[in-house]
Amino acid sequence: MKFKLLLFFLFVTSICLAEDGYDLWLRYKPIEDTALKSQYKELLHKYVANESSPTMAAAVQELKCALNGLLDYQITTESKPSGKTLLMGTPENSKYIASMKLDKDLQKIGNEGFIIISQKGNTVITANTDVGVLYGTFHFLQLVQMHQPIERLHIVSSPKVKLRVLNHWDNLDRTVERGYAGFSLWDWHKLPDYIDPKYIDYARANASIGINGTVLTNVNANALILTDTYIQKVKALADAFRPYGLKVYLTARFSAPIEIGGLKTADPLNEEVKQWWKDKVDEIYKAIPDFGGFLVKANSEGQPGPQNYGRTHADGANMMADAVSPHGGVVMWRAFVYSNEEPDDRAKQAYNEFKPLDGKFRENVIIQVKNGAIDFQPREPFHPLFGAMPKTPLMMEFQITQEYLGQGTHLAYLAEMYKECLDADTYAQGKGSTVAKVIDGSLDNHQLTGMAGVSNIGTDRNWTGQIFGQANWYCFGRLAWDHQLTSEAIVEEWIRMTFSNEPQTVKTIKNVMLGSREAVVNYMTPLGLHHMMGWGHHYGPGPWVANKHRADWTSVYYHKADKEGIGFDRTASGSNAVSQYFPEVAKQFSSLDECPEKYLLWFHHLPWTYTMKSGRSLWDELCYKYQAGVDSVGQMQEQWNSLQGKVDEERFDQVKSFLQIQKNEAEWWRNACLLYFQTFSGKPIPDDIPKADHTLEYYEELSFPYAPGH
Template identity: 60%
Template sequence: MRGLWPLLALLSAALASPVRAEDGYDLWLRYRPLPAAQRPAPRTIAPSADTPTLKVARAELERGLQGLTGAARAQAGAGAGTILLGTPTGSSAVAALHLPLQAAGEEGYVIRTVGATTVIAANRDIGVLYGVFHYLRLVQTGAGVDRLDIASAPKVRRRLLNHWDNLDGSVERGYAGASLWDWWKLPDYRDPRYVDYARANASIGINGAVLNNVNAKADSLTAPYIAKAAALADVFRPYGIKVYLSARFSAPIEIGGLKTADPLDPAVRAFWTAKADEIYRAIPDFGGFLVKANSEGQPGPQDYGRTHVDGANMLADAVGPHGGIVMWRAFVYSHEQPDDRAKQGYSEFKPFDGQFRDNVVIQVKNGPIDFQPREPFHPLFGAMPKSNLGMEFQITKEYLGFATHLVYLGPLYEEVLKSDTYARGPGSTVAKVVDGALDGRRETLVAGVANIGTDRNWSGSPFDQANWYVFGRLAWDPEASSRDIAADWAKMTFSTDPRFVTPVVAMMMGSREAAVDYMTPLGLHHQMGNGHHYGPAPWYSGGARADWTSVYYNKASRDGIGFDRTAAGSNAVAQYAPEVARRFSDLKTVDEKDLLWFHHLPWDYRLRSGATLWDGLVGCYSQGVAAVDGMGRTWADLAPYVDRERHGQVASFLAIQAREARWWRDASIAYFQTLSQRPLPPGEPPPARSLDYYQSLQFPYAPGI
């Protein structure tokens, strides 16, 4: 019967369910009619000031209520309440209420029930828009809105998407089609989709977008492309979104006619000052520059014997008079290969703490390698109290199965943000570093490498939309619950029925751990295919740099496996606070999820379960495969609650994920068994194919390269 259930469920859904065809374009802003029992009482919307952002807020509220309840314009006198929108300076009715808006700042809001009126108020118009989206979220998720007393303000000042979009329309590490930005048609044609992009971002509090790839082209800073960026800025402005540009450090040479890009050269400094002036004339609220320098072959100040401080401060001086910032990425590695790649970011930036301008933010990846399925938090967090440190997460799943693997990233983000740096003693979490609370920093940043493209559903799959959504919600409040956010997203995107929401949230919350298990269990990392990063290749060696290979990180041999980062090895643990270093170094206290990140151990080492390391490793791979199979069964059972189109796509992708999870398991075991020389644990099936077969696979046309 189990095998027939998916078919029967689909038939039942087609005949009896009210769900209708959808393609995912509406994201979590679907505004489909709620069950009668969940609809709030009718409300009229009071007149409000006619500013661009308040016009957007009112239109969104009308659109949402009309879709959810059919009562956006209820008639007064029919028992309808009123919704009042505005700021104290723009509305005498709001001012007369004397609401507690002091703590709301420039972007926060208050939602309060006052008699028969629901007030959504803020100090600035953008706060009102954010409040409207919060109110609509409550309605969408079936929460009561009759008695409200809500105050919310973002804990992080700059909440950005980094688009790795190229001028030719391709997207580096993009798995959802081409770039959203049609540079060829801009600035004259402004695709209506840009407005929907802005709406979606504003609904989750994102207030900035870096338009172009960190591996930047200098052309992005020429007059034609500045005009194109200005057109996008015009579209985004009512939604509170500033545009930023990635700046190529060698632009003074490539488009400025200079012979050098030395940051201490007066002509170079003059070039950047003039360029900043030019950009701000076109985009008065331009946010600033994002810079990748002296990393992966990109030009930078070290090319001239200068430091990261020299380069960042030069650009900061250019944009500073206009209120702009410079986001200087800490993802760097020098030409000289170190004993441990994980140490490079800390080694290159820690000595300069306190020397960067106040409008420089050092943008640090969540872990010290590169967006791996699991990494310990980057040691720079907590180590630079005199500098602005921003978080860089990856929303696009470069190392987590692209768009076809269901991996909800909320638990990954939350795991990092809750990590305790011990920089000021217990409770010095990464979240407190990022939001500035730990060190009293005001210029705060959370950035996410976007997973958005021209696919009709924006992100490549319905569940990849959840990663965009949870990123925005956690950027607003880094201490929020990723489980609660997943529940909101599931209700808004699919159904408020608890028979759907409960199993889907459980599936989402377990999906990241499943991926870690079938890809890089027990602290393994960087085991993917070379270049395209698709599929397993734990055997990969050679190439231009050892630290671009898999064997560099797994250190697997006849005697064992794992990277020794204790004092007996690379001593990377010394970059953490002593309390953290001791925990990572001690086999009795290190979390076994990080075991092989910090320790090289023999194959017969006994895990806490009593199993040998070899048996435990194999068991993790199989556990990940079993978890994906379970997700497939769960999703099949939920067909009655989801429209056929989206259900079918997710089901197809889960089938791909199940096949590729087995590939990861079998290929990894086939390779590591040649070194461990140990039999598989009882009951574990052998790899389906030979090691030679897995090693022969090539993917020259994988997306996102």
């Protein structure tokens, strides 16, 4: 009996000590270095703060929770500073901070920025608003988590863009489109009466990286979310998120006046339709005074929109913008539009539709543009709309969920992809006109700016389905706050807060992560290939997908492999999509000598015998790129396995298992794609590349009717 009790005790203890990823980067685990802990305790043993607002109360609660975990110590409150005191507040709610003459720095940071400064032996976290103090508190705690010195600080930080939002592609039945971490967080059945504690942790996590908005519902919208029953449920979430500076937004179905309003039309120029939207918006703002506004997908992939009535995107967006404008709301209108009936290259269609509308949108409309012109591919050149609409604010849309990058199991650190786009030069106003400068408003002097990320968050205990998916949520938030941060700096922050501060562990995980996205590109879509995934579910390779009801949803539409060669000719001799870029960029992409090889087959259809910079033929280079992707995953496995005993067992085992899945699927991609393309090239696969385990027919016949995200 005693033996059974001992086993039970050990089992329970192991559960208590296990790490399942729920805490994200806010783990607040005890600092083991006793000397460092003593230094921190000396500086952090008392605080002064005015907790009169829910946001300030949240900041103080975070401080207490973090220091209790990190230092095993309860910081105490004081009525006034007396040396080595942590002061938190704004000049309006703290007379001590008001006396510090920080006006010069405060003028720089706007409504959300913060200052962390050491002054007269005290540490001061201040801002112009309470939410700025909250952001500053999280940043300060991150310094402690990363074992950084805090004795002499002078940090002045403010966000580069105004709207930093997550787009949840969540449906009202709790399924998630292209979601790989379980079901939707939002339990609509239990709302508004039950607020799951996970909602608060979600808000905390977002606030910790400066995300200030969340679009709760799928862009393929359901009009029911705009009914009174659901507005009350949304209000409950908005109330829970408000202390953390997180506004709620909703997707608006353009045909809602018909579906739930009883009208016979949704024509944006119809007076009854205009009035319906104004009344509906008034109803929403009565319940949620700080409601952010609408995200709209219209006239794309079968969704209703203004073009159904012979109107333009500007007509539709402006009608909604007029409804939310009196309340300070915005309309984020997506530029992801294309039509199967349009014979032109799909990559050109968004530009063709939106470029003529530049300057025709209301001031509270911002056009949300995907990073590339097709659809969140493992690699795309930047979207030609960036820089092409100087009179209209554009916001970035990145995908955090890995719809085309291995979905729920593959390790792909996406900051590398985000930075590749943000740092790209549009040449809109000459050299240095980067995509980042377009979206932060500095290039064209826009005040309404933003960055959106399609969420990878679900009901899985670790939030994102796999531990490294958390890094993409984290890096999105950090880059939305400051796009000048490097992917290397961000990944080091995340590793130190998520796993360990031990130098070799940090170095090893960093090496694994920084090469991961390039590995995925190589074993899926090297040299500018794109849109080669399985039909419908987008899982696994499908370069043979053809003869579907929409040509632009097939793979053969994009790679155009034939006996002569492979690639999509987008130069003047083909679709001329290059002409949508500014001349300097168009010249580079059009030239075989200047086009980066990573985009080569995106812009050029080339013979299999074309000589690459390596001296190999295009066919051989393609083969070796696929193999390089597989080899990279093998190297990632070796590096991760070296961390056994240095990383907690639960997370170590999950990553180890997922890396094996990734290795198997990388080989699957290599085998299936090379066997398929070989039927056109007629050339042998190099002898030093492992032979496929199965025939091409085997790979073509694989079926996944219940793949997640179908």
